[in-house]
Amino acid sequence: MIYLTDWTAVGDKGQEINFDIRSTPLQIHTDSEIGSGDLIWAQFVDADGNGRGISVYFNPSPRYEIGYCVENIEISLEKLGIDKNRIWTIEMENTRIKLYCNGMQIFDYDPQQSSDEKCRQQWSLESSSLKFGQNTEEMDTASDFYREFKTVCTNLPDTWTSVQTETEFPVETGTTITVSCLEGFINTGSKVVTCNTYLYQDFQYETLPYCTLDWTAVGDKGQEINFDIRSTPLQIHADSEIGSGDLIWAQFVDADGNGRGISVYFNPSPRYEIGYCVENIEISLEKLGIDKNRIWTIEMENTRIKLYCNGMQIFDYDPQQSTDEKCRQQWSLESSSLKFGQNTEEMDTASDFYREFKTVCTNLPDTWTSVQTETEFPVETGTTITVSCLEGYINTGSKVVTCNTYLYQDFQYETLPCSTAPLDWTAVGERNQEINFSIQSNPLQIQTDSEIGSGDLIWTQFIDSDSDGRGIAVKLNSLPHYEIGFCNNGIGIPLDKLGTDKYRIWTFEQDDTRIKLYCNGMQIFDYDPQHSTVEKCRQQWSLKSSILKFGQNSAKMDTASDFYRDYKTGME
Numbered sequence: 001m002i003y004l005t006d007w008t009a010v011g012d013k014g015q016e017i018n019f020d021i022r023s024t025p026l027q028i029h030t031d032s033e034i035g036s037g038d039l040i041w042a043q044f045v046d047a048d049g050n051g052r053g054i055s056v057y058f059n060p061s062p063r064y065e066i067g068y069c070v071e072n073i074e075i076s077l078e079k080l081g082i083d084k085n086r087i088w089t090i091e092m093e094n095t096r097i098k099l100y101c102n103g104m105q106i107f108d109y110d111p112q113q114s115s116d117e118k119c120r121q122q123w124s125l126e127s128s129s130l131k132f133g134q135n136t137e138e139m140d141t142a143s144d145f146y147r148e149f150k151t152v153c154t155n156l157p158d159t160w161t162s163v164q165t166e167t168e169f170p171v172e173t174g175t176t177i178t179v180s181c182l183e184g185f186i187n188t189g190s191k192v193v194t195c196n197t198y199l200y201q202d203f204q205y206e207t208l209p210y211c212t213l214d215w216t217a218v219g220d221k222g223q224e225i226n227f228d229i230r231s232t233p234l235q236i237h238a239d240s241e242i243g244s245g246d247l248i249w250a251q252f253v254d255a256d257g258n259g260r261g262i263s264v265y266f267n268p269s270p271r272y273e274i275g276y277c278v279e280n281i282e283i284s285l286e287k288l289g290i291d292k293n294r295i296w297t298i299e300m301e302n303t304r305i306k307l308y309c310n311g312m313q314i315f316d317y318d319p320q321q322s323t324d325e326k327c328r329q330q331w332s333l334e335s336s337s338l339k340f341g342q343n344t345e346e347m348d349t350a351s352d353f354y355r356e357f358k359t360v361c362t363n364l365p366d367t368w369t370s371v372q373t374e375t376e377f378p379v380e381t382g383t384t385i386t387v388s389c390l391e392g393y394i395n396t397g398s399k400v401v402t403c404n405t406y407l408y409q410d411f412q413y414e415t416l417p418c419s420t421a422p423l424d425w426t427a428v429g430e431r432n433q434e435i436n437f438s439i440q441s442n443p444l445q446i447q448t449d450s451e452i453g454s455g456d457l458i459w460t461q462f463i464d465s466d467s468d469g470r471g472i473a474v475k476l477n478s479l480p481h482y483e484i485g486f487c488n489n490g491i492g493i494p495l496d497k498l499g500t501d502k503y504r505i506w507t508f509e510q511d512d513t514r515i516k517l518y519c520n521g522m523q524i525f526d527y528d529p530q531h532s533t534v535e536k537c538r539q540q541w542s543l544k545s546s547i548l549k550f551g552q553n554s555a556k557m558d559t560a561s562d563f564y565r566d567y568k569t570g571m572e
Contacts, residue, residue, distance in 0.1 A: 141521030
């Protein structure tokens with residue numbers, strides 16, 4: 001979940017919120033993965049307390065429904081994109097209902113054109129409030145934050161720390177804004193962004209504006225630059241799309257002004273060439289990845305030439321092993337300068353910035369505004385660095401990053417640090433420490449990042465006034481299973497309910513006599529101890545609990561639980 005400053009966190013499901021969808025479009029933020037089974041369920045409630053809703057199901061084939069009107073309508077995956085941070089906008093204009101995802105229209109539907117009388121009647125009613133739905137069968141598990149749709153951008157995002165503009169805010173959605181960097185920085189991203197309040201963070205751009213001190217902009221093509229490729233590897237930043245037809249063409253020039261070059265063609269099937277030696281060699285798409293921000297590193301080591309893309313080796317070639325005499329001769333010459341190529345037939349259109357390959361990281365990226373470390377810089381590439389967040393933030397992203405100067409921004413990590421933690425989570429401290437918490441009145445959420453097969457254990461214990469406890473345990477073995485204290489043990493959990501993302505939110509509920517467990521909104525169990533044949537099971541789970549502990553004894557310990565919160569309102 002992302003902490004968004006101008007949004008309101010979704011609280012109790014079923015709670016009415018003053019909201020008139022006819023006068024003000026609604027926006028909902030979700031970060032649910034396609035295939036998670038999560039659900040958006042927004043209900044618009046009339047003066048009599050009756051509602052009609054719009055639902056979106058995050059199934060492997062996503063679907064939507066319009067209450068009383070249509071159901072199980074497939075949503076094209078192309079319209080949802082690959083970024084799991086999505087902004088859903090619901091509008092009612094005259095009699096029509098419209099739904100957008102990140103500005104892409106999902107539907108535009110007029111209930112008054114329906115042949116179903118109830119559809120026409122229900123959506124003709126005025127609504128004065130909003131609910132995020134819940135009943136005995138299903139619950140909204142996807143909606144994280146909501147807001148009234150706004151038509152203006154009030155400033156650039158806070159995370160764009162070295163980016164500036166002369167534009168005066170606020171500006172209407174659709175306004176284009178020229179951005180630049182503070183003095184001394186170079187912008188390796190988009191120079192123009194667009195206010196688009198249908199999108200996450202309210203701005204649209206091709207490449208995130210990123211201001212850096214390390215790179216030099218590629219100037220005139222064909223201009224010679226002092227650069228000795230034999231002593232210093234070269235790095236080139238490009239943000240060209242595969243299939244764009246763009247070209248990287250780096251030429252290494254000798255004292256007589258003659259050059260030999262390396263070319264990369266961004267065709268639908270990308271290719272490379274080594275001047276005088278090889279041409280039209282296909283590059284595996286797997287080696288290029290999906291992020292168009294790529295760092296290309298060219299090295300000459302003894303007689304060998306090497307090319308990397310984001311640290312993935314594209315080739316390792318020795319011209320002196322070639323049967324072509326000109327290949328051997330040209331690449332044996334010393335070069336003293338670099339050119340980005342241009343002639344009457346073609347020109348380098350991909351290379352945006354260049355630098356000498358550096359072997360150290362000099363600091364954490366400027367855009368990591370809430371991240372800190374005790375590591376002293378500079379550090380060598382390959383060094384692992386433990387990071388934490390500034391006071392008031394909790395890091396539910398990577399706790400360890402690696403200096404890797406083959407990559408964009410020079411750091412490698414699984415999940416961006418300090419970007420996925422709202423302020424309403426509490427770090428799990430010492431095991432067996434007592435925490436004031438009543439599971440009967442407030443569902444509990446726990447975040448883990450344990451891999452399936454790690455053997456890690458979630459072990460929550462709910463303690464009554466006599467200090468006796470009953471617990472729920474989840475063992476993350478290769479075949480994960482759960483146990484309900486005094487009732488059952490060793491119950492297998494289907495892997496498809498856990499998903500592939502190791503960042504999981506586990507929700508524990510006790511509703512009347514029933515105990516429920518969810519993982520990322522997928523129900524793991526719904527169990528009623530009072531229907532057990534085991535008397536102790538019935539007796540233990542009938543007791544009221546007022547304390548929570550993360551378990552530890554001489555035989556086992558909770559090793560998986562990282563953070564916890566009150567599912568409804570957040571814990572202090």
